[in-house]
Amino acid sequence: MYYFYLIFLLNVRGIFGFGLFSFDHGYRHITKLRTYNATILRNDEYRWIEQRLDHFDPNEKRTWKMRYVENLDYWKPNGPIYVFVGGQYAISDEIPIRYGYLHELQRETNGALIYSEHRYYGESIPLDIHVTDNLKYLSSHQALADLAHLIKTIKSSSTFETSKVVFIGGSYAGNLVAWMKLKYPNLVDVAVASSAPVLAKVDFFEYLEKVSEDYQKLGPSGCLEKITEIFQRYEQLLKTADGIEQLKKEENICGDTDMTKLENKQMFFMVKISIFQMRAQYGTPDVIVDHCHQIMDSSTPYLKRLYDDEPKLFRKYRNCIHYDYNIFINIIKTGSLVPWFYQLCTEFGYFQTTTSAKQPFTNNVPVNFYYNVCTGLFGSEFDEKRVKRGVEYTNNFYGGLSPNVTMVVFVNGDKDPWSRLGIVNDLSSDAPAIVIPKAFNCEDLLMDEPSDSDELIAARKNIKKLVKKWIGFGA
Structure with a gap:
């Protein structure tokens, strides 16, 4: 996360x-x-x-x-x-x-x-x-x-x-x-x-697998191949001094950013990947289609079009971006995001890595990157063993994908990458799962809109019906 x-x-x-x-x-x-x-x-x-x-x-x-x-x-x-x-x-x-x-x-x-x-x-x-x-x-x-x-x-x-x-x-x-x-x-x-x-x-390598699947299924022909090409080119450019200089020019990376450092390269990939995650998690099918058309439009350099998507966190000067891991850690340490990172490092993990081959973003954000973030933020004792111990305890304590509950409805959009860690099959007749076709993260909680699918609107009605039934309203 x-x-x-x-x-x-x-x-x-x-x-x-x-x-x-x-x-x-x-x-x-x-x-x-x-x-x-x-x-x-x-x-x-x-x-x-x-x-x-x-x-x-x-x-x-x-x-x-x-x-x-x-x-x-x-x-x-x-x-x-x-x-x-x-x-x-x-x-x-x-x-x-x-x-x-x-x-x-x-x-x-x-x-x-x-x-x-x-x-x-x-x-x-x-x-x-x-x-x-x-x-x-x-x-x-x-x-x-x-x-x-x-x-x-x-x-x-x-x-x-x-x-x-x-x-x-x-x-x-x-x-x-x-x-x-x-x-x-x-x-x-x-x-x-x-x-x-x-x-x-x-x-949590399945997250980017789902992002890839969303772009493959919802985007036009050739979109996923273009994304693969872009990220493989990033990877090749970062292997040589000349390539790094070329990448700095193309991506408006500040001249004093040391892109030979592994952790800075990982930050670069993480930021680029987040552009796709945002759309896969919170978008709509049309958003992904439009994004694909932007990516595949060869008339304008890709990142020139997406410059506004770059995190302001990494803006050092008006016209350049500073991908510096140490700056990232220091900003998190002194900001309001510390508590959530702490919960991730001690309870949940949720580390969205590139370790799967079933995604187009290359393998440049490994799980070790996240272990380093945890120790960088909270100290050496918050290492791999601590993370794994916390995740194991969480699943044992709450039951993972098989919690012993009734009168709970689990709702997921089938395009939401987070659904890979959610309950998508009925636990029982009193603990059903509702999976909404072509829906994204938490869309059921929003109000009906004219552009919403019939399935999404029907899911909201079904949730209301279940709640009323279970509280005995009108009975």
């Missing part, structure tokens, strides 16, 4: 989206290429609740304040509580929580809406995120306990004590809603997990 946050750093227009190397996410991680007008949250809708710093150590007495939103616009007694779970981003008015089937369900069932912020993100900061030792209290396990305390507190009021509770979330937050139903079944009646990569994986 380093790519996810890289995509976020691209400053792409639009909202809703885990977010992240394709690392995000969630809803800044559900960054869309289409833009929605945001619903402004009123100041009186924000709430704060005191949480324990460590829910599992009785000797740890420190507490902190967690932020959440409470909206009662449609509330009537005995109505359900809809909990829209936040992931690795700040809750804000940039997230269209009052669009799509969530808004429709709230209105049609006279429900209350709670929108939660995850510990260590946004304004819900227990401790300084730039001190690595402070991050030991950051985990999905602790976040679930935060949500449990939030629901127990809300349900302790006579106003809500008889209300059914429905959890909804996308991407990493989709994981959380499924895991809430697994670990706290007495608190959660129904869960909708959208584009949830519930299987933690270190070497």
